[in-house]
Amino acid sequence: MKGCCCAALFNSINMRKNKFLFLFPFIFCFLLVISSCSKEEDEAANTTEEITGEEGQEETPEEPVALDLSQYSTGQKVMMQTFYWDVEPRFEWWNNLSDKVEGWAEAGIDRLWLPVATKGQSGGYSMGYDPSDYFDFGQYDQHGTIPTRFGTKEELEDLITKSHDLGLEVIADIVLNHNSGGGLEYNPYREKETYTNFDEQHGNASGMFNRSYEHFHPNDVSQSDRGDLFFSEQDVDHDVPYVQDWLWKKDNSVAKYYKNEMGFDGWRFDYVKGFAPWVIKAWMDEVGGFAVGENFDGNADVLVDWVDATGVSAFDFAAFYKMEEAFDRFDDLNYLDGSMLRKVYPNKAVTFVANHDTEKDENEDNRIANENKMKAYAYILTHDGYPTIFYSDYENEAFNEEIKQLIEIHNSLAIGNVEVLHVDNDEYIMKRAGNAENPGLILYISTGSTTKRRNVQTNWNNVTLLDYSSNTTYTPTSDENGMVTIEAPANGYSIYSITK
Template identity: 60%
Template sequence: MMKFFKTHINRWLVVGCMGLSFIGCSDDEMEENPTPAQPEATDFTATLAKYTANDGVMMQAFYWDVTPQGDWYDIISAHIEDWKTTGVNRIWLPPPSKGQSGFSSMGYDPSDYFDLGEFDQHGTVETRFGSKAELKSLIDVAHQNDIEVIADIVLGHNSGGGLQANPFRDGAEVYSLFNEANGNASGKFNRTNEHFHPNDIHQNDEQALFFAETDLCHDQPYVQDWLWKRDDSFAEYLKSFGFDGWRFDYVKSFSPEVIKEWNEKVGGFSVGENFDGNSEVLENWVEASGSTAFDFACFYKLDEALDRHQDLTYLDQGMLRKTYPDQAVTFTANHDTEKDENPDNRISLANKLKAYAYILTHDGYPCIFYSDYENIALQAQLKGLIAIYNSLATGAVEVLKISEEEYIMKREGNADNPGLILYINIDDQSHSFDASTNWNNKELVDYAGNVKTTITVDANGAATLTVPANSFTIWSVME
């Protein structure tokens, strides 16, 4: 996958897409959290092209309530070439199935799993994102550019069926009847009350219920068959359609064994949304499921360090990437956090680049949020940080200093790669640090572009690293 990165790396620091709006950021947020003026981009492409560290990053290719409705697949298709050039190797799309909300649905209210935008139901043929044909075209464009396509999978709950009495709810009627006349025009995976909770097996299969009246029972063989076990199951249908992997929504509502069995049957990249800031919860889940997980522990520690407490020692606490770096998908924002009005559930715009500098220099597999990447105030440096991740972010992680105001981390590199040193400073004054590096008699540059002067390393590997006020630098050799 690195061939596209090396072929097109000469474009990663070009400031493009002039005139893009701040998608997903309110005017109030931009006023309260102004983004510092970004330095003029510096071209380090000749040096970075010499090194290979990682195969790419994932792009979350949507935000909540994307607009215009019906055109989203075509909009994303137009971005693919730029994302390939930047160093993206996977895109994560929203749930593709028809939802109860029809043309307004973001896909998280699944009704007909097999309707990807071809059946006239819930008031529309297309989904919010486009038609089945447009989705197929997008997948084909991505594959032509060596980019995998990840489908968002909602397995916990259903919406949009017909009313039906449930004997296990004392005869109360719930919307549990799914057939050709009731929200399931495809006629595949028709459902009744016996396939939801409660039923003749148990009250529920996990405690964290969401839409409890139509919470699917994953212990029912019929449900397992249609979701992943049959050769014409939902999982196999998406795989045959062209999807390369899966993002599982709200995995707290069913057993991790479901993910394990799905992946064993159909394969592909897999990541779970276990929305929990406790790193031990995430560790236990990846062990049980065999899947990667979004590192919510890392996300919340970044929020606490940069925003909530303004204390970088919070970065010394538990994260999934510290114990299972190969199983951790790191991120700084997603469709849920960016629409959350609680400031403790999102990282401010003013601190986004520091957060991205962290995840794009450390271990773990970073996920970039569409609205951040398409924000013209962030895009040039984000492209540069992705290039750094793909070229220099390799080797063991060693924290050289951590204090309330400073965080300094070294990637060891290897025999063929010099690695890097990240220096974050949240003080209102510049800082410096006498570091012992892996490099002797070398000139260092800040690949983040926030310091324009070089630093000389002496014969013993000693160098005095610098960082501006409320900023970050990423130091490595200039060759």
């Protein structure tokens, strides 16, 4: 009885199982159809999202077209300092420069500041700042050499001629404060022998502008300069009429010989702290030309007073030291908006990042570190003032192309009033307003460790901007009120202007 019940139960379950198996193919097909339809709907949706350019959808914006910078001009170019301290190879420098001037002219340079061109006491090793014979350009045998450290007089004349043919002005470096390399003579004003005898046998082979103790301080005309003493025993006394005659008054004076015979177009006056400003005015009244003084002082007020007294330009050491403080010493970009000569006399301020003195200075506070030089060049080549490029930086392969790009931007877009739009510890944003024919630019410097963006007010409404330094690819568009968000790379800079 028990076995029969179990058999009956098994048969019942088996029948139900067979019915389920009978329905399974239909259930499977139904589920397959539903799954397939769902997959097709998903694929259709994904395909629609990837399609662009269909009617009713926004088209991909075109790449902005850069301005042709060659069609814009600020009317001002830049000066090249054509040397560094202890240039090599000796006796070949004029020829070396002759090989480079064509490229410099093409890059947008308009003036060449040459090293002191005449012979110094150190002969073939002299950089010229120990002047002995103002008329020995490398044609007299004295101080152990015929050529100067830079070459011969003929090579210098060839360089000047070639530069003029390329439309470049040539600036002479003039040392008026002191002399060096004369012979010994008894000096009654000092009651001892001094090296103040400059004649054909003693450091002045040209025989022009011979000097003795009567032409240096002290003498019966004056006891000392108003300025600081340097090479005190050979400190030139400009109050002596004979000295004035030979330096700038006579037809064959130093000033007129350099201009009329050698072809120099202007002057860089060395160590102007050493003598009174009227000396510069007297020189300029005779020969004119572009002129800039080396007043080595970071106080902008001192530079302004000197420019007022002389009427000529000055190297903006105040701007130099503000850049050094901003990028190096204090790492604070607020210093970029500090007191500078260019803010008072933008047309009399000659700005620079490095020179032959700062390059060799062991004091880190007197030079801008290499890793910050390009931000400094971006600063001087976008602001007002007359920028000077240092030979060693331009010829540095790591800097060359970037400096050339900055020169092009300066010569084409750096025009109009300067307005600082924003400044803080690690960001500095400045606008050049441009004019009716020129859009101007915006400089954005950041020393931050990440990319920075900031919303600023521009003169440009509803226009796409481009970074002409190529340091960022971010191309924002301004709104109808000229507001736009611009970008600066980490520890770098960008320079924005409009596109076509």
